[in-house]
Amino acid sequence: MKIIETMHRPPVSISPDATITQAAMEMERAGVGALGVVDRDELIGIVTDRDLVRRALATSTPSDARVDSVMTMPVVTIDASADLRDAYALFSANAVRRLAVVSGGRFLGIVATDDLLVHLAADLSDVVRPITAELLFSHHDTPLPAVVPAS
Numbered sequence: 001m002k003i004i005e006t007m008h009r010p011p012v013s014i015s016p017d018a019t020i021t022q023a024a025m026e027m028e029r030a031g032v033g034a035l036g037v038v039d040r041d042e043l044i045g046i047v048t049d050r051d052l053v054r055r056a057l058a059t060s061t062p063s064d065a066r067v068d069s070v071m072t073m074p075v076v077t078i079d080a081s082a083d084l085r086d087a088y089a090l091f092s093a094n095a096v097r098r099l100a101v102v103s104g105g106r107f108l109g110i111v112a113t114d115d116l117l118v119h120l121a122a123d124l125s126d127v128v129r130p131i132t133a134e135l136l137f138s139h140h141d142t143p144l145p146a147v148v149p150a151s
Contacts (some may be wrong), residue, residue, distance in 0.1 A: 003087055003101055003111055004080040006119055011109040013038040014047065016068035020056045023067045025046050034098050036107045037071045043100055043107040045071035075100045080108055087116060 013036040014023050027049060037045035047067050055061065055070035062116055076094045078087055080103040090099055091113055101108045 001062070001119065002080070003082050003084065004103075004108070005080055006084065006111055006115050007080075007101060007109050008115075009109060011036060011107055013043075013107060014067055014068065015039065016044060016071070018062045018067045018094075020047075020052055020061065020067055020070060021063040024049075024052055032110070033112070034110050035067075035135045035137065036075075036100055037067055038107055041106070043075055043102065044068070045073040046098065046100055046110070047071040048073050048098065077102045078111070079103060084116065084119070087111060091116075 009030075009032070012026065012030045012032050012091055014026055016039050018026075026035060027033060030149050033050075034046055034048040045068060047070060051070050051072055056063075056065065061070065076090060076096050077100045078090055080101050087099060091097070098110050098112045099132050101111055
């Protein structure tokens with residue numbers, strides 16, 4: 001499965017000169033936990049709900065501070081055409097919970113470990129369904145007709 005197939009939301013981004021309050025409001029409006037920070041069509045960072053808590057609120061950063069003062073960079077990215085297994089490797093190697101999805105340098109959105117867990121659970125469900133049916137409904141083979149030896 002390709003990464004682009006796991007994405008169900010349009011990209012949500014913010015400019016680097018937006019305030020951290022604006023970032024929090026945009027996350028709430030869009031129902032997301034991270035925003036791509038985009039400057040002139042270039043992805044320059046990512047700001048997460050965790051960034052806002054740890055780098056802004058916990059340090060008493062003024063609410064009108066710029067997003068680029070608390071964003072995470074460099075951004076760990078994955079190409080939209082990459083395989084799902086590539087994402088697992090990037091999550092593991094970089095100890096991140098979100099990857100920015102790009103294509104031809106264009107920001108397409110964010111894929112999170114949660115998104116991959118949902119797909120993994122669905123795949124496992126598909127595999128387990130026949131086994132569950134057999135356990136619940138006691139599958140019995142139809143007996144073969146007895147073969148009468150020729151006389």
